[in-house]
Amino acid sequence: MAHFVHEGINITGLSVAVPKKIFDNRKDNPFFSEKEAEGIIKATGITNRRISSEEISSSDLCFFSADSLLNNMRITREEIDLLVFVSQTPDYKMPGSGIILQHRLALTKNCAVFDVSLGCSGFLYGLNLAFCLLSQAGIRKALLLNGETKSKVYSMKDKQTGLLFGDAGSACLVEKTGEPSKSFFSLMSDGSRSHYIKIPSGGYRNPTTIESLKEKQYEDGSIRTDEHGVMDGAAVFDFTIREVPNNIKETMNFANNEVSDIDFFVLHQANKFINNHIAKKLGVPLEKLPYSLDRFGNTSSVSIPLTIVSEISDQVKKKPRKLLLSGFGVGLSWGTAIIETNCPFVDEIIEV
């Protein structure tokens, strides 16, 4: 079982950056009829999204959030011993974007840096990884950066995905606190369903060709190339309702917690109806279920930190809170964590 327990390590600061540009799902996509757009908004809850301009990449969104976080918390760059950059929309295939950010953020060379290629489960995996490495005496402070520009991955003309994804970047400062609070993580994976969400070409299995760059039309009217992301919505829905409630229950058992012990359930923001169904199955009252997807769309691994910052920032800053976080999606990869925050610094949302 990929179960982890950490003690005396916590998130002490959180910052999120989003693009300024608001995309209105009702008006801004000419490839969807009014009826089609309303259908998606009804089924998902996603009304608006933030879309980055051509010049802004995931690493930029993470740069602005991390830079602001370190300045506002008065953390000297020299104190950062670890930087983990989680993204599936990195600047380049090579080198990793985390290392480029090491330089942009003026961190020292005595800093371990690497990228992690995960999507919707990426905050859970990244946070657990940072917590694990912080148990080492040599790692004083760590920056966990999650950044995605998934709006650039999917075709605007894809009926299943053209209105879903938004862009964002987050920075978490993670450090040893010496406090007795514990956190619990349970991480899962299933490669047998890896075809549910993918970009078919452009990697090294199916390299880019003239064919892979050609637009193709599909039965449902979608138009995309093989270098665009493709998602089987019904399959992903099936996976989510099948696996996520069980993973959450199992994590609560492992942590010896009931629903009543948890202050907020911050679930990955893909679909409001599905999240409400998960909550119902677990007996979670809706007031404990914050949402950001109506304004920001599905921002992949950033959706969890984004929702904390946009929805429950005041509550989290005011007093210690027990949060259950659950991320699930591409891979397929999923995980749940129960963490006890102790009044971390939380930035205002930065618009880039």
Add this chain to the structure above:
Amino acid sequence: MGPVISEIEFLVQIQDLLEREQTVLGEDRFRSYEEWDSLAYLSVVAFIDEKYHVIIPFEIFRDFTTIGDIFEYVQNNS
């Protein structure tokens, strides 16, 4: 197999769920319903999960054409 499920009760529940004015019948081809959209699909699968503790696999649902197909699956698998 669980307790016998009343087909009439099931049809009425589906009608309420889809907010359909016309009576829902077992032989209805639900994909031609005006009310049938992505949310209708999610709602039906979620409702059946909640009420009958059966998750209809997406690859099986794809082949259903009538309301009766859905009912039969639930009856045989709850």
